[in-house]
Amino acid sequence: MSDDEIRPARAADVPxxxxxxxxxxxxxxxxxxxxxxxxxxDHAANVAAGKVFVTGDxxxxxxxIEAFDDHLFLDTIAxxxxxxxxxxxxxxxRFVDARTRDLGLxxxxxxxxxxxxxxxxxxxxxxxxxxxxxxxxxxxxxxYRKRLL
Numbered sequence: 001m002s003d004d005e006i007r008p009a010r011a012a013d014v015p016x017x018x019x020x021x022x023x024x025x026x027x028x029x030x031x032x033x034x035x036x037x038x039x040x041x042d043h044a045a046n047v048a049a050g051k052v053f054v055t056g057d058x059x060x061x062x063x064x065i066e067a068f069d070d071h072l073f074l075d076t077i078a079x080x081x082x083x084x085x086x087x088x089x090x091x092x093x094r095f096v097d098a099r100t101r102d103l104g105l106x107x108x109x110x111x112x113x114x115x116x117x118x119x120x121x122x123x124x125x126x127x128x129x130x131x132x133x134x135x136x137x138x139x140x141x142x143x144y145r146k147r148l149l
Contacts, residue, residue, distance in 0.1 A: 016059045017046075020061065024078035032113055053092075067105065072100040097148065100148055106147060106148060108145065131144060
């Protein structure tokens with residue numbers, strides 16, 4: 001696999017999926033006062049369900065996505081901190097756009113923790129519009145969408 005290819009994760013990738021997600025989200029623990037939700041996900045179940053796509057050899061980034069009747073949900077995007085600024089995240093976001101179109105879905109939805117302000121600067125640059133900010137249990141989340149059709 002070349003560094004720009006994106007492929008479905010396999011069972012053998014589960015440890016590196018967990019590693020990349022932990023590396024990407026660990027810096028937020030102190031800021032938000034809790035372990036970020038992506039670090040607590042069942043990575044093996046997500047891989048088995050076909051929700052995880054990885055890029056790089058070794059893996060440098062990944063997305064966790066789920067298709068619904070009216071949208072694609074971008075659950076997680078994670079890039080190794082050592083790879084920031086090299087276009088990995090941009091390629092992954094383009095992949096999510098293409099996957100959404102391939103599935104014939106009209107939009108992508110995602111949310112981010114309100115204290116992860118870096119994300120709130122990034123997503124609008126890629127066409128995502130703010131929908132709302134709301135508390136979901138203990139989580140203060142900012143919801144976005146990107147319409148494609």
